[in-house]
Amino acid sequence: MATTIISSPDAVRFRYDDVDHAYHEQRENRLTGIVLFLVSDVVLFSMFIFAYCYLRSSVPNWPPITQGGHQLPRFDTAFAEFNSIVLFGSGATMHFAMESWKHTNRPAFFRWLIATIILGAGFLGGQAYEYSTVSITWAGSTMGAAFFTLTGMHGFHVLVGVIFLCILGLQAQAGVYTGSKYFGLTAGTLYWHFVDVIWVALFFLFYLW
């Protein structure tokens, strides 16, 4: 069985000597767990997104007009485009980090991982800058409430992701992961890609729609 797996040209991950079938069964269970976690997070974001869509469709004008009679401004699209690319770029660097690990290129893995952490932190900095400059407030309007709730929840996920990646880097440095046993890195990569993809939806909803 092991010979069959090792001889497959697609299964790069199983080319090492320490193939452990008990581990791989456990890995599949853990993988199912992280995928279910991501699905539950999709449901969480979906609920807030549908609430935003409902609020938006219930008023004749968007951005809404305040009781004072003036229309709220739109968000800064140009800055959001730049900040979005910072986050999407971090997704690409994380993918490279994972590929480097699979190809046993440890120095490249750490370089790409650090780049991912820097870009993720950069995105958070950009979001903090936007929060400090945007002219609406959380309590001032439904638009502000939806914006700060959804982007804040996403920002919290990014913050957790950055911390997660830092811990993974330290674990990798300490030798916790091997050439064939690296589920934590896979989970971290999936989580980080997920955070990127959620931003695609938020970017469209708040800045382009």
Place this chain on the structure above:
Amino acid sequence: MTAVFVEKGLALIGAIVVGVTTTVQLRNDWKNNFLDDQVTKLLLGLMAFGCVLVLLAIFGVLGPS
């Protein structure tokens, strides 16, 4: 040179680089069929879609007119 011009310029370069890179990675991973590979392919595809959205926004096809 305004801040908006710089932001859009950097976003344009970034969107092209990240979009092409993501698409190439997606193509390279296409033959892998484990569960994590399938999820990664889905997420990479959506990320490439995000880059397309950014490009459309930069050129004024989407977003405020």
